[in-house]
Amino acid sequence: MRTRLLAATLTALAAVSLAACSSSGSSSGKATAAAGSPTTAAATPSDASTPGSTGSTGSTASTSGTAGTPGTPAPSATGTADGATGAPAPGTDGSAPAKPAPPADAGLPAKPDADVTGKVVAALKAIDPAIVGDKPDQVVEQARKQCQSMYQFPKDKAKLIELADQHFTSPDHPQGFGPDTAAKINDALRATLCPPPR
Template identity: 35%
Template sequence: MRTHQAALLSAAAALLALAGCTGGPGADAEPTPAASTPTTPAVTGPGTGPGATQASGIPPEPTGEKRVIYLATLGGIDPEIVNGQDDQAISRGRDQCGAMKDEKDPTKRVAQVEQRFTGPNHPSGFGPTKSALILATVQANICPTY
């Protein structure tokens, strides 16, 4: 058990080091703004909408620089984690935050990540070491207060 905690702490330290190294040439360039499209507000009933999602422990999607850092860090751990499916990687991270709201045991959190984050060549997850790094990435970029 202490080995898993040490691995988690090491992963968190590595993540913090990686978060400071987000750019190469052109990293300071302004992002291209997305085209705005008019939207019609959706009709929601009780227990639906963003407030309900946040109340259930699922935070809002990361945007801007947080989104870029999150996806780049996951890709740095293993390119297959994102595998061109940005929205899926974000959805899995948000779902993990919801699962972590009530689960405080680091070992169980890593096990949850291993089940949640899978890929074509990793149908059973990415293993405990990479899962600990994924967990640290999720916490740092999507739900830092969990």
């Protein structure tokens, strides 16, 4: 009975000396030495028989560890939030998702059959026979390219006139047939070959 009482007293004394250690290092060192020297044998059984002493010391350490690092979870939580925000879902940052680039042949009509080819050639010859010359197949290919330009720039008349002057040339008109003829070419192609605008 006395041994347990002595062990409890030593445990309380050890706890007080540990608490005093934070305020005064030298005095707590002396108190710990004084408390530990007379009854070393008694301290050993108390540690073995009363796990509460170790538990109290362990709880003090765990409490101090918890109190010493209250901010540790907060940065990790913030890091998680930042990580989640670092990879925003589409549309959360206000920008629309990028549209895929149209294919290279977008707006390019299929090669026309003989009937459509005849209509295209006739319409261009009606504007100026020099547009077709003696190369109707080549003119039809240029007409298909002009249709693709109309698909790409449906409302830019000036651009389409400029492109028609580049597509349709002849030995006598190496720079094209001029803006008036180019506009007529565009109208003829819309009526015969180019798909209607969407």
